[in-house]
Amino acid sequence: MNGSAKARLSVFAGIILVLAAGALWAPYNPIEQHRDISNSPPSALHWFGTDDYGRDVFSRFLAGASWSVLSGVAATVVGLFLGWAAGGLVGFKGGKIDALFLRLGDLTLSLPWLYVVIGLRAILPLDLKPRAVLATMLLLLAFVSWARPARLVRGMVLNLSERGYVEAARAFGVPEWRIFVRHIFPGTLGVLAAQALVLFPRFVLAEVTLSFFGLGVSEPEPSWGAFIIALKQAYLLREQWWRLLPVLSMLPLFLSCAFAVRAVANAYRASR
Amino acid sequence: MIFLLRKALISLIQFFVISIAVFLFFRLLPGDIYTVELENPQISKASLEGIREAHGLTQSWPRRYVNWLASSAKGDFGDSLAYGIPVRQLLAPRIRGTLEVAIPALLLSWALGLGGAISAGVFGIAPTIFEPGATAATIVPDVAAVSLILWAAVWLGISITGIWLPIAGLTFGLLPVVVFHSVRELRHAQKLEFVRIAESRGISGSRIWLQFVLRAALNPLVSLAGLSVAAAISSSFVVEVLTGWPGIGPLFLEAVQARDYSIVQTVLVMLAGVLIVSNFAAEIALYRLDPRIRLPHERFR
Numbered sequence: 001m002n003g004s005a006k007a008r009l010s011v012f013a014g015i016i017l018v019l020a021a022g023a024l025w026a027p028y029n030p031i032e033q034h035r036d037i038s039n040s041p042p043s044a045l046h047w048f049g050t051d052d053y054g055r056d057v058f059s060r061f062l063a064g065a066s067w068s069v070l071s072g073v074a075a076t077v078v079g080l081f082l083g084w085a086a087g088g089l090v091g092f093k094g095g096k097i098d099a100l101f102l103r104l105g106d107l108t109l110s111l112p113w114l115y116v117v118i119g120l121r122a123i124l125p126l127d128l129k130p131r132a133v134l135a136t137m138l139l140l141l142a143f144v145s146w147a148r149p150a151r152l153v154r155g156m157v158l159n160l161s162e163r164g165y166v167e168a169a170r171a172f173g174v175p176e177w178r179i180f181v182r183h184i185f186p187g188t189l190g191v192l193a194a195q196a197l198v199l200f201p202r203f204v205l206a207e208v209t210l211s212f213f214g215l216g217v218s219e220p221e222p223s224w225g226a227f228i229i230a231l232k233q234a235y236l237l238r239e240q241w242w243r244l245l246p247v248l249s250m251l252p253l254f255l256s257c258a259f260a261v262r263a264v265a266n267a268y269r270a271s272r
Numbered sequence: 273m274i275f276l277l278r279k280a281l282i283s284l285i286q287f288f289v290i291s292i293a294v295f296l297f298f299r300l301l302p303g304d305i306y307t308v309e310l311e312n313p314q315i316s317k318a319s320l321e322g323i324r325e326a327h328g329l330t331q332s333w334p335r336r337y338v339n340w341l342a343s344s345a346k347g348d349f350g351d352s353l354a355y356g357i358p359v360r361q362l363l364a365p366r367i368r369g370t371l372e373v374a375i376p377a378l379l380l381s382w383a384l385g386l387g388g389a390i391s392a393g394v395f396g397i398a399p400t401i402f403e404p405g406a407t408a409a410t411i412v413p414d415v416a417a418v419s420l421i422l423w424a425a426v427w428l429g430i431s432i433t434g435i436w437l438p439i440a441g442l443t444f445g446l447l448p449v450v451v452f453h454s455v456r457e458l459r460h461a462q463k464l465e466f467v468r469i470a471e472s473r474g475i476s477g478s479r480i481w482l483q484f485v486l487r488a489a490l491n492p493l494v495s496l497a498g499l500s501v502a503a504a505i506s507s508s509f510v511v512e513v514l515t516g517w518p519g520i521g522p523l524f525l526e527a528v529q530a531r532d533y534s535i536v537q538t539v540l541v542m543l544a545g546v547l548i549v550s551n552f553a554a555e556i557a558l559y560r561l562d563p564r565i566r567l568p569h570e571r572f573r
Binding site: 103106107109110111112113114115116118119120121123201205208209212213214215225228231232235237238244247250251254255257258262 | 282285286289290297298407410411412414415416419420422423426427499502505506507509510513514524525528529536539540543544547548551
């Protein structure tokens with residue numbers, strides 16, 4: 001991995017850290033209301049202005065960032081782990097379970113994920129606590145997104161199992177689980193890293209989208225989805241342009257992630 | 273032919289698995305719509321049981337599944353609990369609404385994405401020129417993108433009630449993926465040996481792109497086209513809700529919030545059906561396009 005790739009990855013990691021810790025360094029209490037200064041434009045005291053209830057939008061942006069980024073990271077970990085475990089297992093074992101796995105993967109890949117997640121959300125109580133919402137959404141998202149990483153890992157494992165050093169290990173009588181842990185698992189890490197960077201922004205976006213539809217984190221807890229609700233009101237935007245600020249401030253996260261994906265993909269290509 | 277039959281069988285099994293899963297999912301919930309009535313002092317427990325039985329709610333679930341499937345096949349999806357009218361009446365105009373947006377957007381994004389990449393090649397520009405733009409488009413959240421289009425329209429004083437708005441929003445959501453894959457496949461195909469040989473034989477640029485590169489790159493793109501229907505339906509959800517377009521999305525969202533399960537399950541099964549059919553259509557197209565798929569035992573590499 002060359003210098004520029006490392007730089008891109010560290011920028012991305014830095015942005016994630018800053019946003020994940022957002023709730024800690026928010027200048028004001030994100031749910032405290034000051035009705036006397038509601039809907040005020042950006043100022044030195046309130047960088048992004050204030051909302052209808054006079055709450056500091058910048059603080060709400062940061063606190064919402066913590067929700068979005070942390071849930072994105074957690075969902076990535078869960079989804080990747082499911083995908084990695086499933087793909088690794090069937091790739092290594094093969095046989096009937098492999099065929100079943102492929103069909104199952106086809107099935108989940110061809111579902112319209114948004115409808116599925118929202119449909120699954122339907123059967124849960126609507127007035128859950130924000131934390132409970134977060135946990136359920138994580139599981140729902142991991143459930144619909146295991147297939148793609150699983151397929152990649154499976155292909156990778158199949159490929160690695162045919163390598164000379166694996167056969168050599170087998171010939172020496174190394175137990176199967178040890179072959180998997182020592183010789184095959186390290187080879188799948190590159191795919192996992194790239195997939196993590198591909199999945200992470202999608203999970204954050206999914207969290208934003210669900211909150212936007214009122215099915216995720218709910219008022220008065222701050223969330224990124226809620227900022228986009230404000231954008232729906234076109235007349236409001238004409239009067240209060242600063243409503244765009246929190247939305248624009250989401251972009252560096254996604255931008256740095258896109259750059260990081262490129263960096264990892266190039267490094268991976270170069271290493272082969 | 274056996275290949276196609278096998279694929280058709282698999283698609284059919286997929287459909288039944290999904291429909292059973294959806295059906296069971298909503299049956300797993302404790303209670304049914306009459307559970308609330310237990311609190312109602314005007315209805316006795318016995319008469320409630322009578323109502324349950326009359327509606328077939330006391331039967332075993334495989335039986336109820338078969339009944340549900342049979343009536344669905346006849347076009348009777350039950351009544352919406354929230355609206356009190358047949359689901360079919362509610363859904364029909366919404367399906368039309370979604371199709372009016374999704375089909376033009378799909379065609380437009382493929383025409384612009386693949387067409388743009390190919391014509392860049394024909395005019396001697398590397399198709400990779402589109403990649404930065406596509407990257408920029410993927411980092412904007414769908415919901416924010418549509419809002420921005422909306423905002424720009426209001427700012428410019430253009431009417432925001434037309435159908436162009438959801439179509440533009442959906443196209444914006446679909447285009448980047450199409451561009452990425454088109455560019456990647458074209459670039460890959462461009463490096464194949466027979467393309468280089470054709471080049472060295474002095475065949476003109478446009479013929480090379482259309483007859484050699486495009487045809488060699490078509491195979492994965494056809495599969496992607498099948499999958500992009502799923503993407504279109506998911507993104508269309510967001511776009512419809514944001515722009516207030518009367519498609520399936522807003523109805524589904526309302527149904528979820530009102531716990532109108534008959535609508536939710538009908539929509540889920542129906543969409544799964546649409547996607548399975550579109551993937552199957554992609555398989556047929558692949559089968560027609562690529563002789564290697566027809567006879568797997570004679571496959572060469």
